Amino acid sequence: MPELEQRRENLEEYAIVLDYLHTGRSSSARSEPVVQMVGEEKFTMLEAVPKSPEIKIGERVYIGKGDRDKIAIIKGRLAYSDLTEVAKSELMASVSNIIKANEKKFVDIFNNAGPLNIRMHSLELLPGIGKKHLTAIIDAREEKPFDSFKDIAARVPLLQDPVKLLAERVILELKGESRFYILTKFPAREHTY
Numbered sequence: 001m002p003e004l005e006q007r008r009e010n011l012e013e014y015a016i017v018l019d020y021l022h023t024g025r026s027s028s029a030r031s032e033p034v035v036q037m038v039g040e041e042k043f044t045m046l047e048a049v050p051k052s053p054e055i056k057i058g059e060r061v062y063i064g065k066g067d068r069d070k071i072a073i074i075k076g077r078l079a080y081s082d083l084t085e086v087a088k089s090e091l092m093a094s095v096s097n098i099i100k101a102n103e104k105k106f107v108d109i110f111n112n113a114g115p116l117n118i119r120m121h122s123l124e125l126l127p128g129i130g131k132k133h134l135t136a137i138i139d140a141r142e143e144k145p146f147d148s149f150k151d152i153a154a155r156v157p158l159l160q161d162p163v164k165l166l167a168e169r170v171i172l173e174l175k176g177e178s179r180f181y182i183l184t185k186f187p188a189r190e191h192t193y
Contacts, residue, residue: 012039013064015046016094017057018087035071036078036087037061040098043170043184045078057090080175091174096167103149106166109183110137110152111145122182126165127172133159 015037023031035055037046048063049072055061061070083091099106113122123129123137133156140146140155149162159165166183173184 011064012041012044012046013062014040014060015044015063016040016098017055017059017061018045018090018094019084020050020053020055020057021084022053034075035061036083037063038091038094038098039063040102043095043098043174045080045083045174047075047078047082049073049075057086058094092167092171095170096163099163099166099170100149106162107146107148107152109166110162111141116180122180125169125178125180125182127168128160128165 017035017037019036021034021036023033033050033053035048035050037048038044039046040060046063051068051070051072055070059070062068063071063074080088110123115121116125121134123134124131129137136156136159137152140152146152146155152162153159170183172178173181
């Protein structure tokens, strides 16, 4: 029973539409419309069948277990390589918007992140954060926890945009190019059609 509860906890409730394919994928045997989406909780990339063609790229849709108004069925998880070029081009903006909309959750990563092992801190996994930035972040958060992205940027000298750093890390993990997965689920395997 605890395993089933764990699996339900990992399900996405909402997703952002990355692409809408009116006739489905060219490699698919069935010609049905599909949407490619990214989940808001763990950035799970999904493919689904919409209920109607009234769905737009960038739209936030409910995909949870309850009554869905825009999505008929979830077909499954997608690997980064399964995304269309349109979906790939929309991914960075959608991930950035999800991060901004959940600012407290992602600021807490800067406040609570710890070491991965004796040689590496989990914050060093963010692109552009080396030992100097790490020391500056840890010193600043020991004085007072960060309360916003603006606060992080103001109190940590020479740090790039924290939202951009997090979004770049998410994309790296979604591509499957990481040894550690701190912001996403382990990526889906590529489909073989």
